[in-house]
Amino acid sequence: MKRCVDQVLKWYLENRRDLPWRVDTDPYHIWISEVMLQQTRIESVIDYYLRFLKEVPTIFVLATIDDEKLLKLWEGLGYYSRARNLKKTASIIVSKYAGIFPTTYAELITLPGIGDYTASAISSICFQEKKATVDGNVLRVYTRFFGDYSNISDLKVRRRIAGELEAILPKESGIFNQALMEIGEVVCIPKGVPNCLLCPLNEYCISSKKCIYLELPVKNLKKDKKIVEYTVLIFKCDDQYAIQKRKNKGLLHQLWQFPNLEGTYTSKQIEDYLIKKHIVYRSVKKFTESTHVFTHQKWKMISYYIEIDHFLTDSSFVFKSLDIIRNDYAIPTAFQPFLRDLSFV
Numbered sequence: 001m002k003r004c005v006d007q008v009l010k011w012y013l014e015n016r017r018d019l020p021w022r023v024d025t026d027p028y029h030i031w032i033s034e035v036m037l038q039q040t041r042i043e044s045v046i047d048y049y050l051r052f053l054k055e056v057p058t059i060f061v062l063a064t065i066d067d068e069k070l071l072k073l074w075e076g077l078g079y080y081s082r083a084r085n086l087k088k089t090a091s092i093i094v095s096k097y098a099g100i101f102p103t104t105y106a107e108l109i110t111l112p113g114i115g116d117y118t119a120s121a122i123s124s125i126c127f128q129e130k131k132a133t134v135d136g137n138v139l140r141v142y143t144r145f146f147g148d149y150s151n152i153s154d155l156k157v158r159r160r161i162a163g164e165l166e167a168i169l170p171k172e173s174g175i176f177n178q179a180l181m182e183i184g185e186v187v188c189i190p191k192g193v194p195n196c197l198l199c200p201l202n203e204y205c206i207s208s209k210k211c212i213y214l215e216l217p218v219k220n221l222k223k224d225k226k227i228v229e230y231t232v233l234i235f236k237c238d239d240q241y242a243i244q245k246r247k248n249k250g251l252l253h254q255l256w257q258f259p260n261l262e263g264t265y266t267s268k269q270i271e272d273y274l275i276k277k278h279i280v281y282r283s284v285k286k287f288t289e290s291t292h293v294f295t296h297q298k299w300k301m302i303s304y305y306i307e308i309d310h311f312l313t314d315s316s317f318v319f320k321s322l323d324i325i326r327n328d329y330a331i332p333t334a335f336q337p338f339l340r341d342l343s344f345v
């Protein structure tokens with residue numbers, strides 16, 4: 001691969017896609033984009049990134065941002081601990097480093113939410129430190145190039161690959177890292193036949209010569225996700241809808257949701273439940289169904305639209321209009337289909 005370094009750099013400078021975080025190498029910009037890009041597709045991140053920088057243009061603003069506003073800006077991106085860690089890290093950088101981003105991998109890796117990959121990305125892209133960024137794209141390109149059948153789910157294998165890449169990084173380490181990731185995104189694609197004829201690694205690539213690219217990389221099969229069923233209750237009173245804040249801990253903590261019960265209830269069971277809770281209702285109608293997939297579980301959700309004449313006395317609920325819910329409350333993606341369909345009621 002060392003023999004291909006110059007071709008890879010040249011290819012990247014001529015072929016890279018125009019993306020908003022590639023306009024400069026300001027570490028604040030690179031950090032925000034790298035955190036957003038974890039587990040999220042590039043096309044989905046672009047609008048979030050632009051809106052986030054408009055509202056939160058500097059690390060000083062991020063350090064003091066209101067939590068609700070931060071979660072609202074993150075709404076739909078998922079993995080909300082990423083947003084919380086951004087704020088924690090921003091306050092540390094402001095208080096400990098006077099707002100100036102640390103420049104080395106060793107300092108960056110100590111900050112909340114900055115793991116090996118992000119520390120390597122910031123230190124190499126912004127400060128040319130020789131650290132390899134090893135994500136799924138790079139692992140695919142690397143194992144195909146070398147015809148390497150090692151299991152990339154094994155941490156030891158990923159560490160070995162990172163070490164081998166670091167040994168060949170040129171002084172433009174950040175550009176080389178970005179180039180390998182870009183090759184993995186657009187040429188050596190994860191599904192289907194790679195575009196070897198367009199690849200700057202083609203001359204020496206073992207997979208291309210032996211046509212074994214579809215066998216690589218080797219990784220563990222994904223386990224089946226746990227299925228959890230929920231019944232969502234859409235309480236409507238005076239053109240306002242009940243929402244509540246999720247608990248302080250656990251999945252989607254402190255975000256807002258429509259009230260719900262674990263399990264799948266029939267309309268008769270929901271009516272019994274309302275009577276037991278002394279909730280006087282006018283009607284109970286079957287409403288939207290939805291499935292939401294998380295990393296380790298899948299939620300199968302049904303819902304009921306329940307008209308009531310009086311606000312619920314339980315203080316954990318607030319009643320708000322649809323516009324206010326949409327504009328001011330961070331509603332996770334799992335509950336968005338219900339919010340969307342309320343516009344058509």
Ligand code: SF4
Nearest residue numbers: 188194196199202205
């Ligand atoms: S030559 Fe083909 S298989 Fe090899 S790295 Fe490039 S796109 Fe992937």
